[in-house]
Amino acid sequence: MLSRVAENIYWMARYIERAENTARLITVTTNLILDLPKSANVGWEPIIEIMGSEKLFHEHYTEIDERNILRFMIADQNNPGSIVSSLQMARENARTIRDIIPRETWERINDLFLAAKSNTQSGIARKNRHSYLQNIILGAQTITGQLAGTMYHDIGYDFLRMGRNLERADMTTRIIDVRSADLLEEEHEGLTPYENIQWMSVLKSLTGYQMYRRIIQVRVRRADVLKFLLQEKKFPRAFYHATCEVESCLNNLPRNTECKRQINALQKTVLSVNPEKLKQDDLHKFIDKLQLGLMTVHNIIADTYFLRQ
Amino acid sequence: MAIRWGSYKVKGIYDELIRAAGKPREAAKPLCDYLRALKDREIEEYKAAAELAIHVMGITFTVYTEEEGSIDRAWPFDIIPRIIPKSEWDQIERGLKQRVQALNLFIDDLYHDQKIIKDKVFPGELLKDSVNFRPQCVGVSPPDNIWAHICGSDLVRDDKGTVYVLEDNLRVPSGVSYMLENRMVMKRVFPDLFEDYSILPVDDYPSQLYDMLASLSPREIAQPEVVVLSPGIYNSAYFEHSYLAQQMGAELVEGRDLYVDEKDVVYMRTVEGLSRVDVIYRRIDDLFLDPEVFHPDSVLGVPGLLRAWKAGNVALANAPGAGVADDKVVYAFVPEIIKYYLDQDPMIPNVPTYKCINKDERDYVIENIDKLVVKPANESGGYGMLIGPQASNKERDKFKRLVKKDARNYIAQPMLTLSTAPTLVGNRVEPRHLDLRPFILSGKDATNVTMGGLTRVALRKGSTVVNSSQGGGSKDTWIVDMADH
Structure with a gap:
């Protein structure tokens, strides 16, 4: 398989997953703000910090308010991480590999991009936001499902799965990070009753609540949720699961020694931590470490398999 | 009803x-x-x-x-x-084969001994001004001396029902x-x-195309690597590039996918590493093929591709320089070209064409410009053309001057009433x-x-x-x- 083609497949999958997870991230934040008392003083600012795009945001906006942040996260084509930008990039990548992906998938990607782009207002205003974001998530899931069900499962599919899972692992850490923002110290007096709700909303944003209840079977506790989202092998949006998927894809690829060494190191890192003992500050640092690990894995995959300029 | x-x-x-x-x-x-x-x-x-x-x-x-x-x-x-x-x-098919055979002999001759010029059948000065003659290709001998592997000739029919060749497309x-x-x-x-x-x-075209391309492979192996080289998704014919690659089971590559090493061998960059390429069906114009030789700022091409082709390590279809034979003035000489190389009369006629380079014909064109279509040699898509019967006197006068001044660059044809x-x-x-x-x-x-x-x-x-x-x-x-x- 041509390096360029592998690279395009990989990025197409990443961008679709990114659009889906950005929608999930906005959903969890919206719910959180609705659930918590005004005194908790939860704002929208952390969401741009989590995405690492504060600088870019301030270049284009003066006010940090819900409307601006949502416009930036959903519709703004100056923001390469916005939902519309992600879907546009997914489509540009898909366009060059039309002979590799099923035609229906190409059409779905187009439809999803056009729908996301033409309805941004309903995503920005609160009233229809939920259904706008659900449509993004559902559209991305449909594409993932179509590819699983109809794409030829050769190494091209391995690059697709690697892109999707690295992006997913990255966004799972970012969604957890929303919770580790310092304004929600777990010792915060008066917020303890809400802790349960907060972590429940994280699980729900990752469609993990039901699965969590089945597997963990205790009340929703911070440490258990972290363990579930970081270290669970069988939950598809858990960090460890995603790294195992990447590892299994690498097993099908040639010249995989160095890539496998890096992914195994990252697996070891994520399993090494005891979530009970992770205070907020440590959690934030630990998440940074995981994100750095993901970047290392991406770089080594790019160096090994993609076109080098 | x-x-x-x-x-x-x-x-x-x-x-x-x-x-x-x-x-x-x-x-x-x-x-x-x-x-x-x-x-x-x-x-x-x-x-x-x-x-x-x-x-x-x-x-x-x-x-x-x-x-x-x-x-x-x-x-x-x-x-x-x-x-x-x-x-x-069946008649037309025979005529087309005859024509392409003669054109290939002509191209090969131009890049070698230029006998047709020495024998004064084809004027040498036409070659000097040709925008599609590639001096870099002189002396190269592609497999079986074939330069135009894929040719698209446009046929028209006049009001009498006679079929003519209007032009030959020998580039892409x-x-x-x-x-x-x-x-x-x-x-x-x-x-x-x-x-x-x-x-x-x-529908046997894609398999014929594949067999033809595979037959050009410099390596004698069972499954030579044949690729289609496209300028990319923004090219108007990208659909066709992708379609043909798919139909042939060949890789669709862009310039940046290919790499020529210091031994002048062409490879494509794959996830397995570098993989040797034998035959390139290129859908990129000559001048963008290789920045080492042609446009130095071309990002569509592959540095070193011409070296590899000259060394015989890769086949290019069509061969660079093949376009020399689809100049409109060359077109006017095709009946003579067929006669010269094959000693046959053309089975499909050209549209009657006046070569302004010849004094008699030039005088006729100037006299009868209101009845003729005047075309410049090296423009395509109808640019810089005069349609005599529809033109104003001022335009006709302008073309009379142009034809006198730059006779080599003009031909004229009667207005045909195309069939419907x-x-x-x-x-x-x-x-x-x-x-x-x-x-x-x-x-x-x-x-x-x-x-x-x-x-x-x-x-x-x-x-x-x-x-x-x-x-x-x-x-x-x-x-x-x-x-x-």
Whole structure:
């Protein structure tokens, strides 16, 4: 398989997953703000910090308010991480590999991009936001499902799965990070009753609540949720699961020694931590470490398999 | 009843299907009877079925890229086929093979001994000014001395019914994918007509193309690596590049996918590492092929590709420099070229062409400019052309001066009345002008001509411009064997 083609497949999958997870991230934040008392003083600012795009945001906006942040996260084509930008990039990548992906998938990607782009207002205003974001998530899931069900499962599919899972692992850490923002110290007096709700909303944003209840079977506790989202092998949006998927894809690829060494190191890192003992500050640092690990894995995959300029 | 052949106008023109008002040509009779029996509603249904088939097969993608304009524009398709009896086609096929054989000998001669110039059959000064002659290719001998492996020659028919070659495309001729797709659409829409007729198949083209390309491989191996080199998704013919690659099972590559090492061997970059390439069906113009030799700032090409080709480590189809023979002034010499190399008379005539480089002919052109079409040698797409009968006196005077000043660069031809074929306009049929582009494959072992080719039709009333960018569309072309009938 041509390096360029592998690279395009990989990025197409990443961008679709990114659009889906950005929608999930906005959903969890919206719910959180609705659930918590005004005194908790939860704002929208952390969401741009989590995405690492504060600088870019301030270049284009003066006010940090819900409307601006949502416009930036959903519709703004100056923001390469916005939902519309992600879907546009997914489509540009898909366009060059039309002979590799099923035609229906190409059409779905187009439809999803056009729908996301033409309805941004309903995503920005609160009233229809939920259904706008659900449509993004559902559209991305449909594409993932179509590819699983109809794409030829050769190494091209391995690059697709690697892109999707690295992006997913990255966004799972970012969604957890929303919770580790310092304004929600777990010792915060008066917020303890809400802790349960907060972590429940994280699980729900990752469609993990039901699965969590089945597997963990205790009340929703911070440490258990972290363990579930970081270290669970069988939950598809858990960090460890995603790294195992990447590892299994690498097993099908040639010249995989160095890539496998890096992914195994990252697996070891994520399993090494005891979530009970992770205070907020440590959690934030630990998440940074995981994100750095993901970047290392991406770089080594790019160096090994993609076109080098 | 929607279609009435009695009121279809054919006076003063040659129509491909209708001989005289209400009288179809013999080969078109079953088709015309079939169409006459259709009700308005059925015509609508067939049109809708064809559009659906085009959409489903992915020939058109316009709906998805409205905001990006020119990309993936749909090319209109007319559901009434153009029919040519096999007996007539056999003649044309022989004529095309003769022509391409002579052109290949001519190109090879120009890059070697230039005997035709020494023998004063072809004026050497024409070569000096040719924009498509590549001095970098002098002395190179491609496999079997074939330079133009894929040729698309445009055929037209005049009001008498005579078929002429209008031009030869020897660089990167396109359109063959539409020929293939048009047939697929027709089979889906009119399966019953295919039972009434014995229509010769066209769909072996991709395998013939693959066999021809594979035969050029410098390495004697069972499965040489054949790739299609495209400028990328923004090229207007990208659909065809991708389609042909898919149909041949070849990789579709861009310049940046390829790499030439210091031993002048071409590789493509794959996830397995570098992988050797034997044959490149290139759909990039000469001047963008290799920045080391041609345009230094070309990002579409591959540095070192010409080195690799000259070293014989990779085959390029068509060979760089093959375009020297599709200059409009060279065209005027094709009858002499055929005579010189093959000692034969051309089986398909050229459109009568006055070469302004010859004094007698130049004088005739200046005298009769109001009756002629004057064309510059190196422009394409109708640029810089004079249509004498429609031009003002001022324009005619301007061209008289141009022809005197730069005789080498001009040819003139009489105005042809192109043939027509019935074309659906709403639910009625009207005559529309058309041409035909067959494709000729020349390889080591065989020369193959497509069974028919791509019929392009000018959809605007009275227009003779068949280009897709200017209101042209296409039709399926049926070569029918009447002996089986």
